[in-house]
Amino acid sequence: MSHTNNETEDGILSRDQTESSLIDDGNCGGGSGGGVVLKKGPWTTAEDAILIEYVKKHGEGNWNAVQKHSGLFRCGKSCRLRWANHLRPNLKKGAFTQEEEQLIIELHAKMGNKWARMAAHLPGRTDNEIKNYWNTRIKRRQRSGLPLYPPEVCLQALQESHSTGAFNGGDKGHHDILQNNSYEIPDVIFDSLKTSQNVLPYVPELPDISTSIMLMKGLGSQYCSFMPPTIHRQKRLREATTFLPGYTAAVKNECPLFEQFQDDISDKASRSFGLPFPIEPDPATKNSFQFGVFPGSHTLSNGNFSASEPPFESVKLELPSFQYPETELGNWCTFSSPPPLLESVDAFIQSPPPTSGAESDSLSPRNSGLLDALLHEAKALSSAKNHTSEKSSNSATPGDIAESSTFNICETGWENCGVPLSPMGHSATSLLSECISASGNSLDGQPPAETFTEWHVKSEPADHVLTPEIKKEAPIGLVNCCPDTLLASSWLEQGCDFDKDQTIMTDSIATLLGDGFSEYTNMAAGTSISSHAWGLDSCTWNNMPAVCQMSELP
DNA sequence: AAACCACCCAACCGCGGTGCC
């Protein structure tokens, strides 16, 4: 970066060349500034020379002393950054090589946004450099509708995560993502749940919360990281910045811990479930699931925790085209001032306002995907059910949840926390196990190297409805089956009288799997419905394209 | 030629962790 013109080259600044802020705020310079006005902005070559000289003489560290001893009017923080990113020896400049790019992708798949750790694997590269590279790369890939991770990287990361015992809490290995298999939910979360009982009409059950968020924030974006070709960028950005700011603020006001909750839960959920990819707060991730619009989310179906979705920092996010809220915005942004409380939002989500014409289209299954259609049906069912069973579900679960301070999906035992059995007699955990087992990924054993290949083979019958792009992404999305199953079973338990609702659900799905199904296949591929979880009868199940059956239990 | 736009990247900011007193 070029230097600004109004700087002298000696590194000593006149008053007007410095920031007006004094640096005794503890943030930059600590108390070392002593009222000295320090310079901000681009470094000059003279400043660089002073810093280099200082480090040569005194070594790295004690950065706040630099200003004291060298006459450099920079805070220690700034000095450290300058040294680390530009001045230290052995820094590699220039564009990333292909090998480096590949490594970054792989590392990011394993580590997420751990730039410093990634930089440790790339000699001569800085975390800032990698971060900038990744951010621009994300944008580029988003624009071009490519997945964040190439399939082979997904495969590798998945295999590594399983081989390092991500699911069974075994070897914690060196991967960050796997280091925390014990799902420790901060007490504050439970506090928020407890206190929010007065706010939330339907107190969310923790497994639903975590898996919902996991699905919303993680699986759909990282595993199923297909980034649909975006629409006009400016338009998206413009609308994104106005996307329900009032509501977001309202929810945070009502339940300020939602912010922390969503971050912690999503992050830990990803770790707990052994996801090889972090649930990354990347823009498309969050937007993909705004308000459960993303067809893979079951959040709405269980009628629980739907109010938790909007606060996903949506205001800064870009929206994938397949759910671009040309119409949704019209619906969702109709909150009047003052912003709605959670009750109203939840009620709003569960009982979409009467719509007509375009508005109706925006929420109908027709243009939002198969699972959306299912959700549309399920929503109505669970909504009705939830209202009738509200008290019983509320009285049983939150306390149980709150008593558990750890949340390891495989070991702490959801059953112990009152985790329901699925209609098929599977607990959520067992469903998960079976699902994984069925798809070639045993919880305990090494996954076969051909895991994805097998899925590819299985998916072939559905090739006629798969575009090459979808086919490319399908294996990634398949992994979603497990948490999805969890969700579904949980939903069935709490929201359904199974005997009755199964029939309704089956009919709904059968109806919805009609002629226009192919257009929904992409979404189905990304969520991989389990027939058992959904309670489909064999006939309906067999009528589903293979791409939807890939998680079918043996 | 000017305005606009997108991209890139250096630098800043806030926060959390750690060590010392």
Added chain:
DNA sequence: TGGCACCGCGGTTGGGTGGTT
């Protein structure tokens, strides 16, 4: 044990640059 200073990290911002209209 609490306060403080320092350090490092990750997210964000803002300016420069090159391309396009």
